[in-house]
Amino acid sequence: MPSQPRERLWFVLPGVLIIVLVLLIPILAALGLSFFSYPLQRPDLGIHFIGLDNFKRLLADTTFMNSLWRSVQFTVGAVASEMIVGTILALLLKSHVWGKSFFKVAFMVPMMMVPVVVGVAWRLFLLPDFTPLGPIFQFLHIPFDTSKLLTDPGWAMFSVILADVWQWSPFVMIMMLANLQGIPDDVYEAAQMDGASRWKTFWTMTLPLVAPALLSVAVLRAMDAVRTFDLVYILTSGGPGTATEMVSVYNYKIAFSRYDMGYASAVSTAVMIVLAVVIFGALYMLSRGGKKR
Amino acid sequence: MNSRKLKIHLFTGFKTGILLLFFIFFMLPIVWVALTSIKRPVEQMAIPPIWFPEQPVFDSYLTLFQNPDFATSLVNSLLISGVATLITIVIGAIAAYSIERFRTGGRMLPNLLLMTRMIPPVVVIVPIFLLAYRVNLLDTYVLLIITYSALNMALIIWLLRSFFAQLPVEMEEAAMIDGCSRIGLFFRIVLPVVMPGIAAAGLICFIFCWNEFLFAVTLTGSHTKTMPVLTSTFVSERGLDRGLMSASGLVSSLPVIVLTIVFQRYLVSGLTQGSVK
Structure with missing residues (x-):
């Protein structure tokens, strides 16, 4: 072979370089900036080294802690619902139904839509007093005040989760469908021969077979859900009050409405640390789960 | 029966x-x-809301199309997403082939690449913004294009790697014996075979760039504003013009919806290849 190992590094260099430049260096910069005071709107104050002051402020910042907790609520709520809805859809589409390919394509549309537009669509759809759900609920005699959906703190979080489920359940569906199709038919034939019911086959055969895939799809989705920004920003922009202000939105607001760049970097650093702990914890558990099998 | x-x-x-x-x-x-x-x-504005308009009017679309920012944003979105996709695919394909065929970077490199996918964009946006602000790169095409390439690079390399992995080595060896050079081999044998994979990766990359909002809203200005940013301005500024909001949302989603429906097969193969395995 003409190309030597050293020369081959040139092939991966551009790709690696661009990632280092745009992603890794900024992370280090954020880490460094978190020890500085850097109010962008007051250039007269300049940039000062203030040691751990930002982090001290952070630990006492209840808004930050609450936003972190809301991110957890959102992520758990959305990902769990998406896993259930997506898996049900995949199971239905795997079985014998009419209009299969039509449904498959139609269900993919929400997933590919611009997240900003998903926010716009749900905002218009749920606007208090103007939501078409009001008349529908009235017609069905469901006593529910639909104006709560964006104005009541608890229901607002529900609405944001609902919109996320609307957009991302199809992703789980596609992934699970690919996995279900990978299960050889003779597994099912054998089960049928043994006289196992459909219900029992699902719990004892299908579910254990796709469990590793379920887990990895859930991890993928959780990683995306934690950093959800566009959807929340457009749908509720964190409101009512701070009821749906997740850590991504809070971080953004500190940086780009208060222009407090030092403190924003401290928030970013804290988020990175929390995420790293969670991700490595999850990976550790995943690898241990893999060994047991 | x-x-x-x-x-x-x-x-x-x-x-x-x-x-x-x-x-x-x-x-x-x-x-x-x-x-x-x-x-x-x-x-x-009707309360209770009505589903179907008595007579459809297209004023909202006319207002949108006459908005001077509309044409600019549409062209910007196409240009930025298109160029970023092209760069990502070309650089990514070469890297992916090298990683898959020659094991460049060993086992470490692909895993490190995957880790960069986990970085929350909000974390890197402050330093990128500050740097761009200092060197006067805000509101330029280059800035957004490079950022988008970096954001999608790891995913695209992983995706393409799994497509290259399906290519039998024997096929390449046979071509080499017939006197084909490395470069010729890549372009004449490898690329045609993995074209569906490249198409899938390109499609996904394009859609992700098209949909991106956070970086677009912070790093662009009036010259380089993209479609999602334009749509978002209708939400905040004139929150009451729901017609314009809807029209803008639909128009900016339309290309993505059409791509999804037409190339559904590629999308599915791309999405499932990259992550399940």
């Missing part, structure tokens, strides 16, 4: 019915936006 057959048909019908309910759930907000975009302002 005997009763067993009837029972099977009933069950199929029942399952299809559930799917139909989901279909309604997935379509409802889109349909509502589409209907809002063709209502007169009075109808947009």
Whole structure:
């Protein structure tokens, strides 16, 4: 072979370089900036080294802690619902139904839509007093005040989760469908021969077979859900009050409405640390789960 | 028809019915936006809300198309997403081939690449913004294009790697014996075979760039504003013009929806290849 190992590094260099430049260096910069005071709107104050002051402020910042907790609520709520809805859809589409390919394509549309537009669509759809759900609920005699959906703190979080489920359940569906199709038919034939019911086959055969895939799809989705920004920003922009202000939105607001760049970097650093702990914890558990099998 | 057959048909019908309910759930907000975009302002504001306009009007679309920012944003979105996709695919394909065929970087490199996918964009945006602000790169095409390439690079390399992995080495060896050079081999043998994979990766990359909002809203200005940013300005500025909001949302989603429907097969293969394995 003409190309030597050293020369081959040139092939991966551009790709690696661009990632280092745009992603890794900024992370280090954020880490460094978190020890500085850097109010962008007051250039007269300049940039000062203030040691751990930002982090001290952070630990006492209840808004930050609450936003972190809301991110957890959102992520758990959305990902769990998406896993259930997506898996049900995949199971239905795997079985014998009419209009299969039509449904498959139609269900993919929400997933590919611009997240900003998903926010716009749900905002218009749920606007208090103007939501078409009001008349529908009235017609069905469901006593529910639909104006709560964006104005009541608890229901607002529900609405944001609902919109996320609307957009991302199809992703789980596609992934699970690919996995279900990978299960050889003779597994099912054998089960049928043994006289196992459909219900029992699902719990004892299908579910254990796709469990590793379920887990990895859930991890993928959780990683995306934690950093959800566009959807929340457009749908509720964190409101009512701070009821749906997740850590991504809070971080953004500190940086780009208060222009407090030092403190924003401290928030970013804290988020990175929390995420790293969670991700490595999850990976550790995943690898241990893999060994047991 | 005997009763067993009837029972099977009933069950199929029942399952299809559930799917139909989901279909309604997935379509409802889109349909509502589409209907809002063709209502007169009075109808947009009606309480209780009305579903169907008495007479469809297209004023919202006309207002949108006449907005001087509309053409700019559309061209910007196409240009930025297109160039970023092209750069990502070319650089990514070479890197992916090298990683897959020569094990460049060993086992470490692909895993490190995957880790960069986990970085929350909000974390890197402050330093990128500050740097761009200092060197006067804000509101330029280059900035957004490079950022988008970096954001998608790891995913695209992983995706393409799994497509290259399906290519038998024997095929390449046979071509080498016939006197084909490395470069010639890559372009004449490897690329044509993995073209569907490249198309899938390109499609996904393009859609992700097209949809991106956070970096677009912070790093662009009036010259390089993209479609999602334009749509978002209608939400905040004139929150009451729901027709314009809807029209802009639909128009900016339309290309993505069309791509999804037409290239559904590629999308599915791309999405499932990259991550399940």
